[in-house]
Amino acid sequence: MNPYLNDFPILQEKENGRRLVYLDNAATTQKPLSVLKAVEEYYRTENANPYRGLYSLSVRATQAYEDARHTVAEWIGAGDDSEIIFTRNATESLNLVAYSYGLPFLREGDEVTLSVLEHHSNLVPWQMVAKAKGVKLNFLYPDASGRLTDEEIEKKITPNTRVVAVTHVSNVLGTVNPAAKIIDAAHRAGAVVVLDCAQSIPHFPLNVGELDVDFAAFSGHKMLAPMGVGVLYGKKALLEKMPPFLTGGEMIEYVYEQDATFAPLPQKFEAGTPNVGGAVGLAEAVRYLRKVGYDTIQKTEAELLAYALQGLAAVPHVTVYGDKTGARDRCGVISFNVDGVHPHDVATILNEDGVAIRAGHHCAQPLMRYLGINAACRLSLYFYNTKEDIDIFLESLKKVRGWLGYGA
Numbered sequence: 001m002n003p004y005l006n007d008f009p010i011l012q013e014k015e016n017g018r019r020l021v022y023l024d025n026a027a028t029t030q031k032p033l034s035v036l037k038a039v040e041e042y043y044r045t046e047n048a049n050p051y052r053g054l055y056s057l058s059v060r061a062t063q064a065y066e067d068a069r070h071t072v073a074e075w076i077g078a079g080d081d082s083e084i085i086f087t088r089n090a091t092e093s094l095n096l097v098a099y100s101y102g103l104p105f106l107r108e109g110d111e112v113t114l115s116v117l118e119h120h121s122n123l124v125p126w127q128m129v130a131k132a133k134g135v136k137l138n139f140l141y142p143d144a145s146g147r148l149t150d151e152e153i154e155k156k157i158t159p160n161t162r163v164v165a166v167t168h169v170s171n172v173l174g175t176v177n178p179a180a181k182i183i184d185a186a187h188r189a190g191a192v193v194v195l196d197c198a199q200s201i202p203h204f205p206l207n208v209g210e211l212d213v214d215f216a217a218f219s220g221h222k223m224l225a226p227m228g229v230g231v232l233y234g235k236k237a238l239l240e241k242m243p244p245f246l247t248g249g250e251m252i253e254y255v256y257e258q259d260a261t262f263a264p265l266p267q268k269f270e271a272g273t274p275n276v277g278g279a280v281g282l283a284e285a286v287r288y289l290r291k292v293g294y295d296t297i298q299k300t301e302a303e304l305l306a307y308a309l310q311g312l313a314a315v316p317h318v319t320v321y322g323d324k325t326g327a328r329d330r331c332g333v334i335s336f337n338v339d340g341v342h343p344h345d346v347a348t349i350l351n352e353d354g355v356a357i358r359a360g361h362h363c364a365q366p367l368m369r370y371l372g373i374n375a376a377c378r379l380s381l382y383f384y385n386t387k388e389d390i391d392i393f394l395e396s397l398k399k400v401r402g403w404l405g406y407g408a
């Protein structure tokens with residue numbers, strides 16, 4: 001029995017009369033009771049618009065929000081709380097960098113290096129910058145096992161590269177990109193690095209100070225917190241010289257009829273009423289993850305990944321993309337297809353057995369094209385999954401081709 005399962009109320013629910021087998025954790029994770037309670041408690045006892053009120057309740061809401069910022073800063077090794085910008089999600093964090101760093105600081109002839117593994121959230125904003133500023137986009141391509149080689153990194157980061165924006169973990173192949181090597185190559189070229197940590201921070205530690213990364217983005221909802229809160233970490237010196245992304249209330253100092261001056265960090269980048277309840281939930285998620293421990297998370301997921309890969313290898317007519325060995329530089333994400341069956345049909349049939357997996361292009365259409373496919377099925381694990389979940393998934397998968405009239 002997984003000791004964490006009971007902490008997650010939704011995992012006790014039934015789907016189509018069966019126990020819910022939730023294997024879509026790369027899309028969003030489920031929420032433990034402690035996070036649900038923390039959010040409820042905030043709304044029951046501390047809710048007010050932060051910063052603006054002079055009464056005690058508003059002061060408490062402000063304190064809760066700033067405590068959450070401190071918890072996140074400490075957790076990812078940021079040097080200063082003001083380097084933590086709360087956003088809605090990783091997508092908004094990545095757009096913030098593209099709009100407030102890319103647009104003002106890049107010029108025609110500059111280059112931005114991305115990888116073909118990027119989620120659209122870390123690609124389309126840079127296409128916007130490229131079109132507006134005449135910047136060239138270079139792409140890192142993985143080898144057959146889904147990995148970015150040293151040679152590829154050295155080749156695609158050039159003296160003209162000004163930004164390297166890469167995902168830490170592929171949301172399709174699960175491979176962990178060599179962040180330290182990429183950061184080193186980028187800094188040698190004088191470029192800044194934007195690390196998309198949406199799929200890494202739920203599974204292994206991030207220390208922005210040790211990595212010396214310039215920007216890091218992630219979403220709360222992929223690491224047990226509520227939807228609607230995300231984080232952008234940025235080095236203070238960079239954030240300070242960047243213009244605001246969104247403008248309006250909360251982010252100003254003085255406003256005149258024709259002009260305005262801006263608040264210091266982090267408020268400069270947090271226009272409008274913030275999601276205090278979400279930030280409180282995120283801080284509680286951090287405390288919960290700390291209690292479980294990344295060692296346990298990694299060990300559990302590595303065992304489940306190996307078990308799932310082994311099981312999938314024994315199912316006829318299944319193709320798994322990327323690494324099939326469950327190597328250490330790999331998270332618990334497996335993309336696969338079943339011969340002759342559209343991924344949407346696979347997911348629909350599995351749903352009949354209460355199994356939730358993802359099917360589609362996974363917001364990574366260039367990678368789909370690179371792999372020579374239009375879409376794939378994806379199962380993604382978290383530490384609350386069990387071998388029994390994978391057994392149910394495999395049994396259900398074995399029935400798929402039969403349902404559609406294929407013989408063995």
Ligand SMILES: Cc1ncc(COP(=O)(O)O)c(C=O)c1O
Pocket residue numbers: 026027089090091092119121122167169170171196198199219
């Ligand atoms: C690698 C990666 N980056 C960014 C995102 C975007 O996250 P969100 O939709 O929470 O903004 C995702 C979501 O799946 C992702 O997997």
